[in-house]
Amino acid sequence: MFGKVLIANRGEIAIRVMRGCRELGISPVAVYSEADRNALHVQMADEAYLIGPPPASESYLLIDRIIEAALACGAEAIHPGYGFLAENAQFARACEQQGLVFIGPPSTAIQLMGDKTAARRAMQAAGVPVVPGIDRFLQDDDEARQVVAAMGYPVMIKAALGGGGRGMRLVHQEQQLGEALRAARSEARSSFGDPAIYIERYVTNPHHVEIQVLADAHGQVIHLGERECSIQRRHQKVVEESPSPLMTEDLRVRMGEAAVRAAQAANYRNAGTVEFLVDEHRNFYFLEMNTRLQVEHPVTEMVTGIDLVLAQLRIAGGEPLGYRQEDIRLTGAAIECRIYAEDPASNFRPSPGRITVLQAPAGPWVRDERGVFAGGEVSPFYDPMISKLVVWGATRQEAIARMRRALGEYVIGGIKTTIPFHQWLMEDEDFLAGRLDTGFIERRYRPQAAPPDQLAQDVAVIAAALDHRQSTRQAAATPVSQGDHDALNPWKLAGRVDLMRRRG
């Protein structure tokens, strides 16, 4: 096993990987931008190296700087996390060329799956069903108009190098097409450095179901069942669960086999996820393969008992999986709520800022993976996800009750978060019944104020008044000016100098 691994990421995922490293006796190394000197992932690492200014394009996306840091500190491997360079074939290749182990698939597999149109062709060749669409990049708006006219609305515009919902636009009518193309290209350029896009027919109200696969270096490929990821906003997942409420044993076997075939067709190795759209008749279509660890990997860990980060590290170290397909059992139900620094009452608008209060949930079968802390700053430069809250229950119903309980314990102050949305969702009739599709939030979510309750309202006003009085008293107790004799007291002087230095 490796002695030292560099983690080319930040936030909660860097911490998740560090925990896995420590459990295997590996020393974790962090990299950070100038905006992240105080970040939790830096504090939790054994070593940390500055790689550049705050914008990701000048730090976390700089292949040369990261490889340089890894070589300089003597790391044997690099874990990319998710996002940033995780699905960058050039980065994986650079690692391979420098003799560093890239903890993920071979660069060739990333390249194949990263080119969404090439991936579609490869999947069709491997007998995996795909969403109807075009298998090449679009040059200009005129070509796009022709393609869409032939395909019929609605259509989904996607970034060729896409992922994470960025560079995606759903278009219902021709009038929307021009603006949607502009926006998709602009986001594709800023997120992936390439404005290329392609178009698929939009499967109306589909379930988004994905299959986790693991492939070792000894030719064994297995799947770990599914994750239901239909609850999305801006085409980005917000809540995931395993198993999927729509799953049947037969469908799981067929989708699992298709996912394994997809991985084999790409000569895949390490952990990966094959995403499918499933329509109301339980027909499934290959959407894309994510060649990395997913944000929502914990729900699979909770129901299978397999630690995916440990599996990644062991596979990258050349170890065989050590279990076979028939050893995999899904037990109970797990749910993940992504806590974003966003205001659900204002259309999930970003809400960066300083976290003033943080009380985290705990207790049986509750797992809260945070990248932030009380007093810390949520930077506008990076992804808004600040935590993933995961629970397990013997049944879906028990998991939902536990999630409600955990959300009720969770207090994050200073910024807006998606916690109120999750609390709404855990009470929603359709969610409880498992009636989910990717249009769920848009169709059902209307932020609403809590029902009037005089006592609760008065308590809020009283708490604010008490806090106001507390601040007034503190201000009165702090001396504004001091007499000359104080200047002669060396202890007070030292204290003041220290205070001034800290303020500065």
Add this chain to the structure above:
Amino acid sequence: MRLLANAGGVTHTVELDEGNGTGFVRVKVDDREYLIDVANPAPGHYSLLVRGKVFSAFVWQRRGRREVQVGDRSASVEVVSAQGPRPSARPAAAVGGRQEITAPMSGRVVQVLVQPGQMVADGESLVIIEAMKMETEIRAVARGQVKDIRVSANLAVEAGQLLLVIDS
């Protein structure tokens, strides 16, 4: 201590009357009286026992107001001394036919979509701001004429910063 507290557009009078160090505080909100056992386990955290019922309240300041979280309820409260000026109502989006469009969050201006003098419709996109890798369109809340543009593409902006002014 007599205070005025504005929450949800309504101004309440709040009277806090300290007991003799037992932790009990007699409170009057408008005409409702409470005897509350108050503890302050951590800065910004108030534990209130009201007739045996437990309320755990977290309070933090944000843009001159106090944000309060009690259980799954949240409130935004502006508290001032009853002797001082009355608390302002929530800042209106349009005052006297003038819309001051401000940045809802800190981020970077991607594009300014309008020009000075241009007429804009209600809901028309004015500025695109990028924060946390997302583009947010800032829209007009009423029709009017663009008067004053204070930002340009690539400029970093803070939450609450004035972007442009529209005369309605």
